[in-house]
Amino acid sequence: MQIPFNRPYLTGNELRYLEDVIRSVREGGHLSGDGRYTQKVQDFIQSRFGAKKALLTTSCTSALELATRLLNLKPGDEVIVPSYTFSSTVNPIIMAGGRPVFTEIQEGTLNIDPEDIRRKITPRTRAIFPMHYAGISCAMDEVMELAQEHDIKVVEDAAQAVNAKYKRTYLGTIGDFGCYSFHETKNYVCGEGGALLINTDDRAIIERAEIIREKGTNRSKFHRGETDKYTWVDTGSSYLPSDLLAAFLYAQLEKLDEIQKSRMKVWNAYYSALNPFEAPGKIRLPVVPDYADHNAHLFYILFRDERTRDSVMKGLKVQGIHAVFHYIPLHSAPVGLGLGYRKEDLPLTEEMSGRLLRLPMYAGMRDEERDYIITALRDQFRSL
Numbered sequence: 124m125q126i127p128f129n130r131p132y133l134t135g136n137e138l139r140y141l142e143d144v145i146r147s148v149r150e151g152g153h154l155s156g157d158g159r160y161t162q163k164v165q166d167f168i169q170s171r172f173g174a175k176k177a178l179l180t181t182s183c184t185s186a187l188e189l190a191t192r193l194l195n196l197k198p199g200d201e202v203i204v205p206s207y208t209f210s211s212t213v214n215p216i217i218m219a220g221g222r223p224v225f226t227e228i229q230e231g232t233l234n235i236d237p238e239d240i241r242r243k244i245t246p247r248t249r250a251i252f253p254m255h256y257a258g259i260s261c262a263m264d265e266v267m268e269l270a271q272e273h274d275i276k277v278v279e280d281a282a283q284a285v286n287a288k289y290k291r292t293y294l295g296t297i298g299d300f301g302c303y304s305f306h307e308t309k310n311y312v313c314g315e316g317g318a319l320l321i322n323t324d325d326r327a328i329i330e331r332a333e334i335i336r337e338k339g340t341n342r343s344k345f346h347r348g349e350t351d352k353y354t355w356v357d358t359g360s361s362y363l364p365s366d367l368l369a370a371f372l373y374a375q376l377e378k379l380d381e382i383q384k385s386r387m388k389v390w391n392a393y394y395s396a397l398n399p400f401e402a403p404g405k406i407r408l409p410v411v412p413d414y415a416d417h418n419a420h421l422f423y424i425l426f427r428d429e430r431t432r433d434s435v436m437k438g439l440k441v442q443g444i445h446a447v448f449h450y451i452p453l454h455s456a457p458v459g460l461g462l463g464y465r466k467e468d469l470p471l472t473e474e475m476s477g478r479l480l481r482l483p484m485y486a487g488m489r490d491e492e493r494d495y496i497i498t499a500l501r502d503q504f505r506s507l
């Protein structure tokens with residue numbers, strides 16, 4: 124049997140909604156962004172997750188870029204980020220002239236460690252970018268308290284955390300800004316896509332976000348009839364996706380509960396089947412604190428060391444099972460080293476990254492596929 128690492132799930136309405144957009148062109152509709160489906164998706168994110176304002180973007184990367192622009196960083200300003208994350212969390216900080224201050228993770232959740240944030244705050248700190256790894260929430264009370272104490276902003280990288288919660292509040296709606304991903308490897312997808320959640324009623328911030336997203340123009344305001352001129356008012360980029368992508372995404376979000384249920388079934392099956400191997404110390408499974416309602420975004424196993432992880436990964440490959448690891452810590456990647464970091468600066472991050480393996484995880488995984496993976500793992504664990 125061949126089992127991919129990821130297989131995008133289709134709900135069945137994607138083609139119908141895509142066709143709807145294409146047909147609407149004959150009646151004066153358009154394929155570009157901010158059409159009927161963009162509005163539907165944004166309304167959904169606002170009403171279901173409780174964001175004050177949601178703007179659909181071309182990716183989570185562009186949502187992070189947009190959020191960072193809204194922080195008005197000045198050269199030398201510092202932003203506290205985990206090193207155990209994707210490059211997209213950190214690129215915008217550097218692009219805006221700021222300096223990323225890489226921070227250690229907590230051993231349980233692999234999320235940013237509030238104690239280390241506290242140690243790293245300086246008079247130059249402008250923001251904290253927590254990333255909710257595996258859709259399991261960071262310790263948000265501690266993060267928000269530190270931010271309030273030092274009057275700094277919080278941008279949640281919730282790329283993996285759509286539909287996950289911290290103490291009954293949806294992730295992405297707690298910080299000043301939240302960023303979602305709808306890339307095909309995420310829970311709800313449209314190929315490439317994202318959203319910026321703006322958690323304030325401040326009209327000036329919302330309007331500036333719309334302007335940056337529309338190549339620095341006030342097109343959104345013009346379309347609403349709030350200005351009689353459509354013109355260049357700031358510097359910006361092209362962060363607004365086509366309404367075709369929004370239509371695809373709407374077909375997914377409509378079936379949010381069905382998708383979540385299907386992923387959770389796989390996650391729970393992995394957890395209960397592999398749990399017996401934890402007590403003898405062969406592996407460690409994900410830790411979900413009481414404050415977190417996760418979204419079964421990914422399932423990882425931590426092994427004793429890198430050698431064991433690599434040998435299990437190879438063994439699974441021989442059986443046609445595609446398991447992968449990530450992230451190579453950013454502080455010890457070429458760009459991080461170029462910024463002056465050394466591998467030994469964040470020892471826990473380095474260690475965890477070397478021990479971690481991600482199992483195939485997707486909605487709609489067939490029971491035979493899941494059982495085949497579990498049997499293959501059990502066989503390998505016996506010899507650990």
Ligand SMILES: Cc1ncc(COP(=O)(O)O)c(C=O)c1O
Pocket residue numbers: 182183184185208209211212254280282283303304305306316317
């Ligand atoms: C933590 C994190 N942030 C940001 C991104 C970027 O998301 P996108 O592909 O939508 O730009 C990813 C993608 O995997 C991610 O894992």
